[in-house]
Amino acid sequence: MPRCKSCGKTADGYVLRHAKMHLCKECFIKYYERKVLNTILKHGMLKGARFIAVAVSGGKDSSALLRVLRKIAPELKMVAIHLNLGIAGYSDECQKTVEELCSQLDVNYVVYDLRREEGFSIPDFQDTPYGRRICGVCGTVKRYLLNKIAYRLGADRIATGHNLDDVVEILFELYLRGAVEELVRIRPVSWSTHPKMVHRIKPLIEMTEEENLYYSSATETPFTESKCPLGKGSRMMKRKELIALLEKNIQGFKHMLYKSHVKRILPKLEQSIEEPTLKECKLCGMPALKEICSYCKISSKVRKADVNQP
Amino acid sequence: MPRCKSCGKTADGYVLRHAKMHLCKECFIKYYERKVLNTILKHGMLKGARFIAVAVSGGKDSSALLRVLRKIAPELKMVAIHLNLGIAGYSDECQKTVEELCSQLDVNYVVYDLRREEGFSIPDFQDTPYGRRICGVCGTVKRYLLNKIAYRLGADRIATGHNLDDVVEILFELYLRGAVEELVRIRPVSWSTHPKMVHRIKPLIEMTEEENLYYSSATETPFTESKCPLGKGSRMMKRKELIALLEKNIQGFKHMLYKSHVKRILPKLEQSIEEPTLKECKLCGMPALKEICSYCKISSKVRKADVNQP
Numbered sequence: 036m037p038r039c040k041s042c043g044k045t046a047d048g049y050v051l052r053h054a055k056m057h058l059c060k061e062c063f064i065k066y067y068e069r070k071v072l073n074t075i076l077k078h079g080m081l082k083g084a085r086f087i088a089v090a091v092s093g094g095k096d097s098s099a100l101l102r103v104l105r106k107i108a109p110e111l112k113m114v115a116i117h118l119n120l121g122i123a124g125y126s127d128e129c130q131k132t133v134e135e136l137c138s139q140l141d142v143n144y145v146v147y148d149l150r151r152e153e154g155f156s157i158p159d160f161q162d163t164p165y166g167r168r169i170c171g172v173c174g175t176v177k178r179y180l181l182n183k184i185a186y187r188l189g190a191d192r193i194a195t196g197h198n199l200d201d202v203v204e205i206l207f208e209l210y211l212r213g214a215v216e217e218l219v220r221i222r223p224v225s226w227s228t229h230p231k232m233v234h235r236i237k238p239l240i241e242m243t244e245e246e247n248l249y250y251s252s253a254t255e256t257p258f259t260e261s262k263c264p265l266g267k268g269s270r271m272m273k274r275k276e277l278i279a280l281l282e283k284n285i286q287g288f289k290h291m292l293y294k295s296h297v298k299r300i301l302p303k304l305e306q307s308i309e310e311p312t313l314k315e316c317k318l319c320g321m322p323a324l325k326e327i328c329s330y331c332k333i334s335s336k337v338r339k340a341d342v343n344q345p
Numbered sequence: 346m347p348r349c350k351s352c353g354k355t356a357d358g359y360v361l362r363h364a365k366m367h368l369c370k371e372c373f374i375k376y377y378e379r380k381v382l383n384t385i386l387k388h389g390m391l392k393g394a395r396f397i398a399v400a401v402s403g404g405k406d407s408s409a410l411l412r413v414l415r416k417i418a419p420e421l422k423m424v425a426i427h428l429n430l431g432i433a434g435y436s437d438e439c440q441k442t443v444e445e446l447c448s449q450l451d452v453n454y455v456v457y458d459l460r461r462e463e464g465f466s467i468p469d470f471q472d473t474p475y476g477r478r479i480c481g482v483c484g485t486v487k488r489y490l491l492n493k494i495a496y497r498l499g500a501d502r503i504a505t506g507h508n509l510d511d512v513v514e515i516l517f518e519l520y521l522r523g524a525v526e527e528l529v530r531i532r533p534v535s536w537s538t539h540p541k542m543v544h545r546i547k548p549l550i551e552m553t554e555e556e557n558l559y560y561s562s563a564t565e566t567p568f569t570e571s572k573c574p575l576g577k578g579s580r581m582m583k584r585k586e587l588i589a590l591l592e593k594n595i596q597g598f599k600h601m602l603y604k605s606h607v608k609r610i611l612p613k614l615e616q617s618i619e620e621p622t623l624k625e626c627k628l629c630g631m632p633a634l635k636e637i638c639s640y641c642k643i644s645s646k647v648r649k650a651d652v653n654q655p
Contacts (some may be wrong), residue, residue, distance in 0.1 A: 165439025210520055211598070215613050277594050284587050288521070294524025303525050304610075306617035 062245040076082035080236040086112040088190035088300035094194035099247040115144035121156025135257040159337040179330035200244040229313040229322040379443030396422040398495035403439035408568035409557040425454035431466025443567040446565040469647040489640035510554040512589040539623040539632040
């Protein structure tokens, strides 16, 4: 039976493969919380923050996020935002988990029901030209609505549960495509450049999927193990499998690629790529790169004009 | 039996996997020579060139290079340079192949025997601290000597047989390490920034290993199929296997990574990374980044002071 590297007790199954380290449950929890705090401090994520909105889907990552933030910053005003995406056999389970989670952690929460508030749900995109890249569209919808809700609530930070695996998957894709304008936006913190844009922080960006799963389980935090049925077999899932293969061949691959990006390549790219100036969308008034923001562009394809429209 | 995509005749085994294309022997040769010419023109590799030195090891890549350059630029003054690296059971076979190659193509050549001229051979590094990264050391030795010989001969270009697989393997490594100063040096052409440095060009940078092998075989150009015994199981070889795996999963991976680097990322990095100023090495007088050039640094570890020293 392996021993905990930290306290010497029996280590009951927590193996940090990238660090070749066994830890017992208690020491793992300490390690995890210390590491997240370190990420937060290193990037000044909560410097001057008064009110933080935490995006919670009900999955292992965002459940871990809510708990660790509550632990690290117990005094900070906090609200959880949950988007019910209207995916049959999945979204309602997620919502129930979030309700349980927030009540356990004693955090106020907002549930925003996409169908009720916006007149469409994510599966509606399946019958549009966006059907083949539904994960991308869903990401745009979530990013837009989280910002809008957090802005209206008066929050000065949005925290999301993006983990190391998510970020490395995107980095791999963007480096391969040479998408330099998008690469410079992959950062631990996206500071706002528009009055209606809330600062976005990713406190779990250095934690692997596996670590978040361990933490949620070890702390008995409610989370759902269900996966989104629309994401199955997606390009993103295939890339993640490929990255797992790379990690198996090059131990530490994910941590290396992330660190090389953030510490070495990103600062150089930032010097030669201008930050784009955000305008206001002509339709909704929220921040936009073009005349019409990407949310208004894509939602116009599915919005049922008669249902709950302003 | 598949048909040649170009002429419709039976295609006898030339499959360009990345382009999903079958070609007959004659059309493959035309395709190959046109593509190399295109690379040369696109990057102005031979603009104003009067005298080109071609590095030939005797392997498939450099044999293909010498032939295709002879075909594309038959009027250009040309010399082949072969370094005999003193690797038992390998180097002498390479040298014989080069002699045969140059006599078939009617190209003047210089054989530079490392042991005779420099007092050491590549295997001598095995017993030094450089033993574990002997491929890297060999690369430094070759780069240095090729430049010195080409410079003394009065050549204004050095052409090397680096292929797409070589370059992608290095790019993968450097992006993973975030080695930005080294990344900006991975270019189709390295224009000289010092009077004693000869412009370096890589005309085969867009051709795969497999294409070079096809071309050498199809044109009955002499080349050796032996692999360097010192390179077996090296980090470089392992990375190449990994890249083959990536190519299998993401068709066109190698071409994509190369193009993204050269067209999109490199120009941005170049804007924020200064070209280092080359000095002259205090020992040998050749271009150097530091007081002592890397060749003098590493060769001092193996040089037998009494053998053929100036």
